[in-house]
Amino acid sequence: xxxxxxxxxxxxxxxxxxxxxxxxxxxxxxxxxxxxxxxxxxxxxxxxxxxxxxxxxxxxxxxxxxxxxxxxxxxxxxxxxxxxxxxxxxxxxxxxxxxxxxxxxxxxxxxxxxxxxxxxxxxxxxxxxxxxxxxxxxxxxxxxxxxxxxxxxxxxxxxxxxxxxxxxxxxxxxxxxxxxxxxxxxxxxxxxxxxxxxxxxxxxxxxxxxxxxxxxxxxxxxxxxxxxxxxxxxxxxxxxxxxxxxxxxxxxxxxxxxxxxxxxxxxxxxxxxxxxxxxxxxxxxxxxxxxxxxxxxxxxxxxxxxxxxxxxxxxxxxxxxxxxxxxxxxxxxxxxxxxxxxxxxxxxxxxxxxxxxxxxxxxxxxxxxxxxxxxxxxxxxxxxxxxxxxxxxxxxxxxxxxxxxxxxxxxxxxxxxxxxxxxxxxxxxxxxxxxxxxxxxxxxxxxxx
Amino acid sequence: xxxxxxxxxxxxxxxxxxxxxxxxxxxxxxxxxxxxxxxxxxxxxxxxxxxxxxxxxxxxxxxxxxxxxxxxxxxxxxxxxxxxxxxxxxxxxxxxxxxxxxxxxxxxxxxxxxxxxxxxxxxxxxxxxxxxxxxxxxxxxxxxxxxxxxxxxxxxxxxxxxxxxxxxxxxxxxxxxxxxxxxxxxxxxxxxxxxxxxxxxxxxxxxxxxxxxxxxxxxxxxxxxxxxxxxxxxxxxxxxxxxxxxxxxxxxxxxxx
Numbered sequence: 284x285x286x287x288x289x290x291x292x293x294x295x296x297x298x299x300x301x302x303x304x305x306x307x308x309x310x311x312x313x314x315x316x317x318x319x320x321x322x323x324x325x326x327x328x329x330x331x332x333x334x335x336x337x338x339x340x341x342x343x344x345x346x347x348x349x350x351x352x353x354x355x356x357x358x359x360x361x362x363x364x365x366x367x368x369x370x371x372x373x374x375x376x377x378x379x380x381x382x383x384x385x386x387x388x389x390x391x392x393x394x395x396x397x398x399x400x401x402x403x404x405x406x407x408x409x410x411x412x413x414x415x416x417x418x419x420x421x422x423x424x425x426x427x428x429x430x431x432x433x434x435x436x437x438x439x440x441x442x443x444x445x446x447x448x449x450x451x452x453x454x455x456x457x458x459x460x461x462x463x464x465x466x467x468x469x470x471x472x473x474x475x476x477x478x479x480x481x482x483x484x485x486x487x488x489x490x491x492x493x494x495x496x497x498x499x500x501x502x503x504x505x506x507x508x509x510x511x512x513x514x515x516x517x518x519x520x521x522x523x524x525x526x527x528x529x530x531x532x533x534x535x536x537x538x539x540x541x542x543x544x545x546x547x548x549x550x551x552x553x554x555x556x557x558x559x560x561x562x563x564x565x566x567x568x569x570x571x572x573x574x575x576x577x578x579x580x581x582x583x584x585x586x587x588x589x590x591x592x593x594x595x596x597x598x599x600x601x602x603x604x605x606x607x608x609x610x611x612x613x614x615x616x617x618x619x620x621x622x623x624x625x626x627x628x629x630x631x632x633x634x635x636x637x638x639x640x641x642x643x644x645x646x647x648x649x650x651x652x653x654x655x656x657x658x659x660x661x662x663x664x665x666x667x668x669x670x671x672x673x674x675x676x677x678x679x680x681x682x683x684x685x686x687x688x689x690x691x692x693x694x695x696x697x698x699x700x701x702x703x704x705x706x707x708x709x710x711x712x713x714x715x716x717x718x719x720x721x722x723x724x725x726x727x728x729x730x731x732x
Numbered sequence: 733x734x735x736x737x738x739x740x741x742x743x744x745x746x747x748x749x750x751x752x753x754x755x756x757x758x759x760x761x762x763x764x765x766x767x768x769x770x771x772x773x774x775x776x777x778x779x780x781x782x783x784x785x786x787x788x789x790x791x792x793x794x795x796x797x798x799x800x801x802x803x804x805x806x807x808x809x810x811x812x813x814x815x816x817x818x819x820x821x822x823x824x825x826x827x828x829x830x831x832x833x834x835x836x837x838x839x840x841x842x843x844x845x846x847x848x849x850x851x852x853x854x855x856x857x858x859x860x861x862x863x864x865x866x867x868x869x870x871x872x873x874x875x876x877x878x879x880x881x882x883x884x885x886x887x888x889x890x891x892x893x894x895x896x897x898x899x900x901x902x903x904x905x906x907x908x909x910x911x912x913x914x915x916x917x918x919x920x921x922x923x924x925x926x927x928x929x930x931x932x933x934x935x936x937x938x939x940x941x942x943x944x945x946x947x948x949x950x951x952x953x954x955x956x957x958x959x960x961x962x963x964x965x966x967x968x969x970x971x972x973x974x975x976x977x978x979x980x981x982x983x984x985x986x987x988x989x
Contacts, residue, residue, distance in 0.1 A: 537756070
């Protein structure tokens with residue numbers, strides 16, 4: 284493939300300027316002060332070949348289908364626990380397990396309508412899943428609008444290369460919401476409001492899907508059904524809520540009582556099957572760090588298939604064999620604390636002193652269930668255009684760590700969006716690609732030829 | 733068998749009109765192996781839409797709301813209930829949930845030390861020991877704690893009301909690996925709602941009232957709901973739009989017939 288990179292790199296500043304004008308930003312709270320930042324766009328795309336993509340697509344569908352079956356099982360029959368595949372303490376002591384969801388059957392049996400699966404490509408060309416995000420994965424709007432603008436700034440690039448269309452994400456969402464809505468009423472996107480970090484995305488997706496953007500207080504429950512009442516005080520039945528409000532704030536009568544973002548009694552309407560919530564409540568139990576280890580086993584258990592996508596090699600000290608391995612190889616592993624509240628976070632064994640290693644060892648011996656350990660993956664770096672601070676005369680390309688968030692949408696069937704969010708780290712020594720840490724993003728081109 | 737007339741009444745007054753008022757009530761006795769509802773009525777004002785349902789723990793709930801502005805919310809739940817000896821056979825509930833520390837029953841080392849029981853004793857004997865221990869350790873003192881006081885704070889202050897006694901006993905049971913759950917309901921006489929504990933002995937749930945140092949073989953207790961701790965099964969929960977200050981008056985009567 285022969286891509287004229289200069290045409291893209293020359294366009295970087297105008298693309299970023301257009302994004303600024305469109306208000307493509309994310310909000311960050313630092314020391315209690317709300318600030319909005321731009322999410323810097325890098326013009327060099329990540330390119331995924333047709334065959335590579337076919338492999339990823341198949342693997343992603345398989346993984347998300349298994350995760351959806353797992354969620355159904357946890358809140359219904361619990362077969363995977365009874366059959367001893369997943370130990371019960373990994374499920375019931377997970378902060379994401381919500382007993383309030385027991386026995387609730389979401390429309391179509393779908394829990395993770397929108398799944399954001401974070402992957403990295405190793406130097407050996409092998410893809411690894413790092414994390415499943417099944418609650419409210421965000422970020423799809425950035426590559427959508429970046430492509431929209433780049434296409435305008437450099438139309439020739441897209442005319443001369445066989446790049447898969449990415450405008451389809453809005454259709455995937457729309458179709459899924461229609462499936463879930465089942466003709467009960469309108470579909471809405473519920474945003475916490477203007478000061479949410481992803482507010483741009485909420486409004487952008489509402490515009491692109493034709494859903495109504497609803498604010499806290501616009502939705503209410505009456506006679507166990509959900510209604511929308513906007514500025515004209517109209518009363519419109521709601522059939523599907525794509526909510527960008529987290530579980531614990533959704534219903535102040537069931538969860539966090541002080542929540543002003545939620546809809547009183549929405550859990551009852553949901554339980555009665557009178558409204559679909561996208562994503563379902565209680566998904567946190569399946570994207571927990573401890574549960575991640577079991578996802579390939581879920582694929583075999585529920586689908587009877589060999590898992591196509593690999594996890595990063597992971598060890599659970601909870602199991603005797605892994606326990607011995609982890610204690611013997613701590614220097615070369617990444618150790619993650621699974622307990623959510625005030626944990627150790629993520630530490631690289633190689634960065635620890637002897638004393639710190641001993642300290643951590645003692646903690647693992649004391650509570651093996653609390654930890655997971657992973658092999659360090661040697662990421663394949665991606666090229667980015669280096670920023671010289673003045674930004675008008677780029678110095679050239681440098682290599683940086685990057686990951687890929689793939690979006691998988693499940694309504695009546697499970698489909699993978701032919702694009703994704705590629706995030707990179709600006710800092711040459713950092714593996715952290717989080718947008719709030721000053722990283723940026725790239726477009727992801729899936730080739731059709 | 734004993735028969736009781738129960739009358740449970742709540743009046744909430746608001747200092748100014750409120751709207752978009754949503755409520756979730758647990759105000760009706762449950763029908764189970766030891767308790768049968770012969771008659772029941774619930775009335776509420778203003779004219780709320782109210783729907784019956786169940787919560788995550790299988791408790792009966794009434795949920796609903798009123799959108800029009802109002803300054804008083806009142807409801808009465810009344811009826812006749814007959815009771816047998818207190819015991820509930822295991823019916824496939826998720827026992828594991830009641831073995832894990834919950835938000836209001838977190839343990840610390842001092843509590844673990846205080847909760848040690850004779851490991852050779854039967855589960856029933858250990859539960860009885862813990863019930864007695866809590867009773868001995870605590871001083872009944874209203875208004876020293878709130879509905880959100882966790883067991884560890886109760887343990888260090890050694891005083892509180894029935895809810896605090898129950899939380900402490902539950903924490904102690906879980907420290908011993910015994911599944912235990914929080915129960916609220918009515919106690920014979922006139923007063924407010926009461927709280928006690930159920931402990932799983934391998935076959936079923938046995939009741940204990942640490943506030944009175946009693947194993948609940950006998951009647952006089954009418955159960956409404958249970959959960960991992962009190963936060964799972966409050967008798968009422970509400971949410972409204974407005975700046976109003978609310979005052980709540982609750983009265984309960986349980987009278988043997």
